[in-house]
Amino acid sequence: MTVHIASRLATLPQPATIAMAARARELRAEGADVISLALGQPDFPSPPEAIEAAYHSAQAGDTGYPPIPGQKALIEAIIRKFRRDNAIEATSDRIMVANGGKQVIFNAFMATLEIGDEVIVPAPYWVSYPLIARMLGGVPVEISCAEEDRFRPRAEVIKAAITPKTRWIVLNFPNNPTGAILEKEDLEAIAGVLREAPHVLVMCDEIYEHLTFDGRRHLSLLSVAPDLADRILIVNGVAKAYAMTGWRVGFACGPKTLISAMVAVQGNVTSGVCTLAQAGSVAALDGDFSRIEVMRQTYETRRNRVVAVLRAIAGVTCEMPEGAFYAYPGIASLIGGVSGGGRVLTDDVAFAEALLDEAHVATVPGSAFGYSPYLRLSCAASDAQLDEACERISRFVEKIRPA
Ligand SMILES: Cc1ncc(COP(=O)(O)O)c(C=O)c1O
Known part of the structure; x- marks a missing residue:
């Protein structure tokens, strides 16, 4: 057969x-x-404190099913992280933990995309956004970020790509593969376009936020445009900055209704994330910077x-x-x-x-x-x-x- x-x-x-x-x-x-x-x-x-913490949590018998949105200790560490690194005040109902940043993206698209919904993806892009969107019936709409613009998307190009069917725009900065970073003026211009398109959600993949060069600092769209909080989903995780790719811990900060829909998706696919990896991630996030x-x-x-x-x-x-x-x-x-x-x-x-x-x-x-x-x-x-x-x-x- x-x-x-x-x-x-x-x-x-x-x-x-x-x-x-x-x-x-x-x-x-x-x-x-x-x-x-x-x-x-x-x-x-991976950081030794993460390895120690994972080991101790196993020894302490923390080996049962975890809560689907994430363990309390990790959610609290993530709230501290957003306050410390991004000047963002989050509450626990705006946070969820997933099996890597990749599952955050899957959960978000699965929870929101109707067949034929468009996802604007500035190119060059990390391979998974269009693939996940397409797998779930979405239609990736690519816009170009020219080398002359240091691979940053222009606000007017984003504006021109928005249609009534646009469900998401993905902003991944620092960017994989180009390393491009958005500056405050770029974010303000993009926020201006988004204010005129209230049906569009924004996925900000900030997984490389700590890896910036020449004295530059990553700025989060949410900290520049807090009025868009009900439409911004931040994707992050411990993989890249903490050298913890194999631990499979990603996290999201977003609007409550979206987060609870994403938790519902995850509850039916993988359940909560490995308890030991979550304990290790608390130690990493709170650890030696x-x-x-x-x-x-x-x-x-x-x-x-x-x-x-x-x-x-x-x-x-x-x-x-x-x-x-x-x-x-x-x-x-x-x-x-x-x-x-x-x-x-x-x-x-x-x-x-x-x-x-x-x-x-x-x-x-x-x-x-x-x-x-x-x-x-x-x-x-x-x-x-x-x-x-x-x-x-x-x-x-x-x-x-x-x-
Ligand atoms: C831009 C970007 N986002 C998300 C991920 C996925 O990270 P994770 O390993 O946490 O699933 C990657 C991994 O390559 C990435 O480059």
């Missing part, structure tokens, strides 16, 4: 980030020395190093990322050439595949993020790996010849 796969999955490709990582694993299994810069996975250990600062500085130093080398490669452009831990070099003038291995580099997918197969560097093509021709390189790798990867990219590019 052929298993029937639901039609809602028909448009669901495998995220390119995962596909590139899988191809890199295959090559490694064949003995190749592959450097993978494909995944957004911090290369630091200097650990984050060390990681932030390391990412900034790596960014400087990687961008300097990339900019020195003829045919490669690279905007300076303002946050997160990726570089997003442009390769427009190399498209159409022929690689040293004889492949025609028709687009950034062909480029990334040839780079992986011929130079053994795994990256993710910009098309995965809705914005080509670019590559995303994760700087969550050691200096030695980054230097070697850049060297290989440089040699790969040198061998490219016109078709």
Whole structure:
């Protein structure tokens, strides 16, 4: 018997980030020395206080089903976090804990999207927003954030994309993959557009908020436009800033009715989040902030190093990322050439595949993020790996010849 796969999955490709990582694993299994810069996975250990707290909570017998919205201690730590980091006063009925930021997004779209509802997604975007929206019957509407605008969306472009069917706009800043940050004026202009469109909800994915460079600070739309509180959903989590990707703890702050609908979704899908991971997350959020600062500085130093080398490669452009831990070099003038291995580099997918197969560097093509021709390189790798990867990219590019 052929298993029937639901039609809602028909448009669901495998995220390119995962596909590139899988191809890199295959090559490694064949003995190749592959450097993978494909995944957004911090290369630091989780905070020791989080590990201790998880261990103690297991020993103390905190191993039963947790409340679906999240454990009281974690919800209180999240309220403290919003007060401390974002100057936002939240109450417990505006907070929920989920299995990663990803499940927050799923819960929110599942709770609100009718078939055909539009979700405005500024490109370049993190791969999951359009995929989750589409899986749930939504229609992603992509708008472009040009490199000349430092990859920030223009308020007038957002305004032009809003229709009566718009349910959400997604704002992910600091951005994955570009590292772009929104400044106060950007947020004020966007808030102005949103005030004229009271049917639109705003998803602010702030998971990279602590990873900002050159003295810049992340500003939350909610702190700039508190009058929009009944329409803003903040997505955050411990994965990136605290190097806790595997703990699977994300959280949301949003309007009460939305949060309770999202809790209802989660209650029927995964129930509450692992108790031990929640205990660890309390310790992380309340823990030693200097650990984050060390990681932030390391990412900034790596960014400087990687961008300097990339900019020195003829045919490669690279905007300076303002946050997160990726570089997003442009390769427009190399498209159409022929690689040293004889492949025609028709687009950034062909480029990334040839780079992986011929130079053994795994990256993710910009098309995965809705914005080509670019590559995303994760700087969550050691200096030695980054230097070697850049060297290989440089040699790969040198061998490219016109078709
Ligand atoms: C912008 C953005 N939001 C959310 C997530 C998901 O985070 P989590 O691991 O908490 O599900 C990621 C992970 O790559 C991300 O890059």
